[in-house]
Amino acid sequence: MFDLQKLFVQLTPPATFVQPVEGRKYTLTHSDVTAKLFLDVGYVYNCKAINWKMRDEVLAEWKKDREGRLYLAGKAYVDGGEFRKEVSGLRFNLFQKEIGTAITGIVYGDWPFYYNYPALLDAPIFVHYDSTYPEYSHVFYYGTPRQYVKQISSGFRLARL
Structure with missing residues (x-):
């Protein structure tokens, strides 16, 4: 269950809530101890926030397809060959x-x-699951942001769009 109280967001200048659109990057990390989520939003990924031993972050970026339509492209690092197949x-x-x-x-x-x-x-x-093992290297469709907004019903009021 998503807990909005445990989400901490940092907007990294010069990014604002208006720009950039294409190329807007998200670095989402978490704490296993506190279950807090940490989101960095900016022009670049926050590489300092990534635990390079665990590699359990989720990265995302707004990109354009061939027709010029925007989509959110996520990435989850499963492995780069450093883990046994079972661990991956x-x-x-x-x-x-x-x-x-x-x-x-x-x-x-x-x-x-x-x-x-x-x-x-x-x-x-x-979301692209990045792995050297073909059975774990996939791109899956996960709906739209609107679907994730509708999932939350914790009394958090949002402006209607």
Whole structure:
């Protein structure tokens, strides 16, 4: 269950809630101890926030497809060949189990951005699971930001878009 109280957001200048649109990057990390989520929004990923031993972050970026339509492209690092196949399988399954929480954190953490660009609430979300093992290297469709907004019913009031 997503807990808005445990989401902490940092907007890294010169990024604002209006710009950039294309190329807007999200770095979502978490604490296993406190269950807090940390979202950095900016022009670049926050590499300092990434635990390079655990590699359990979720990265995302607004990109344009060939027709010029924006979509949210996420990435989950399963492995780069450093883990046994069984460990990579566990990581893949864990990412799949938790990706909804990660996407919800990204959407809610940047809510003023969607207020400025309400059409993006209906943009597709794709997440690439990056692995050297073909069975764990996939791109999946995860709906739209609007679907993640609708999932939360914790009394948090949002402007209607």
